[in-house]
Amino acid sequence: MPEASPIRDNLARVRALIDAAAAAGGRPKGSVALVAVSKTMPAAIIRAALASGHRLFGENRVQEAEDKWPELKADVPEAALHIIGPIQSNKARRAVQIAEAIQSVDRPKIARAIALAMDETGRRPDCFIQVNTGEEPQKAGILPLEADAFIRACREEYGLPVRGLMCIPPFDEDAAPHFAFLREIARRNGLADLSMGMSGDFEQAIRFGATFVRVGTAIFGSRPSQP
Numbered sequence: 646m647p648e649a650s651p652i653r654d655n656l657a658r659v660r661a662l663i664d665a666a667a668a669a670g671g672r673p674k675g676s677v678a679l680v681a682v683s684k685t686m687p688a689a690i691i692r693a694a695l696a697s698g699h700r701l702f703g704e705n706r707v708q709e710a711e712d713k714w715p716e717l718k719a720d721v722p723e724a725a726l727h728i729i730g731p732i733q734s735n736k737a738r739r740a741v742q743i744a745e746a747i748q749s750v751d752r753p754k755i756a757r758a759i760a761l762a763m764d765e766t767g768r769r770p771d772c773f774i775q776v777n778t779g780e781e782p783q784k785a786g787i788l789p790l791e792a793d794a795f796i797r798a799c800r801e802e803y804g805l806p807v808r809g810l811m812c813i814p815p816f817d818e819d820a821a822p823h824f825a826f827l828r829e830i831a832r833r834n835g836l837a838d839l840s841m842g843m844s845g846d847f848e849q850a851i852r853f854g855a856t857f858v859r860v861g862t863a864i865f866g867s868r869p870s871q872p
């Protein structure tokens with residue numbers, strides 16, 4: 646019998662809420678993927694999530710992903726990792742090597758570096774364009790006014806496998822207009838996937854069409870504050 650685990654319970658609870666939100670929007674079960682955000686969590690904690698059957702994870706730092714994931718993936722080859730944090734162009738190659746998706750493609754320089762790394766490595770992780778919907782100066786993401794041109798460049802000029810869009814709404818605002826805005830940018834660019842919604846607002850994000858939600862705290866508990 647599997648032993649009791651708060652992480653197993655948390656995953657089950659979050660999944661049930663996801664399924665209920667999807668059903669409420671008339672969407673089929675399985676139409677929303679749960680990215681368990683394991684940043685700052687030690688491998689032992691991640692192993693509890695793997696042991697309960699979860700397979701999709703998110704990390705925001707390439708270095709931390711490299712420290713933890715090669716061994717975890719060796720043990721559980723079906724585990725998939727999404728990079729969800731800003732990437733420096735000198736780490737693009739390492740991101741391409743370790744990730745199944747990069748959700749934080751946010752400027753031409755990094756798009757070019759990722760394209761080059763794909764050519765060199767033969768790996769082609771899915772790409773999401775991060776949009777800074779709140780136009781916050783300190784936040785990563787392409788500005789909304791530049792989004793259409795950047796999405797086109799990523800597809801046509803850089804040849805990236807662009808799968809969808811990602812956003813992190815401002816913390817002190819209602820997220821709904823940001824989710825609606827991201828959905829509209831995806832719609833007019835013919836992009837199927839929307840990565841939006843975190844522990845505090847993933848059900849709301851699903852109502853606005855999220856196909857990936859990125860949930861950390863509600864699964865793993867609170868993190869030590871990051872520098």
Ligand SMILES: *Cc1c(COP(=O)(O)O)cnc(C)c1O
Pocket residue numbers: 682684705729730813843844845859860861862863
């Ligand atoms: C940390 C993080 C999350 C998860 O946030 P929680 O509030 O802990 O669920 C989601 N997305 C990104 C980009 C993050 O860095």
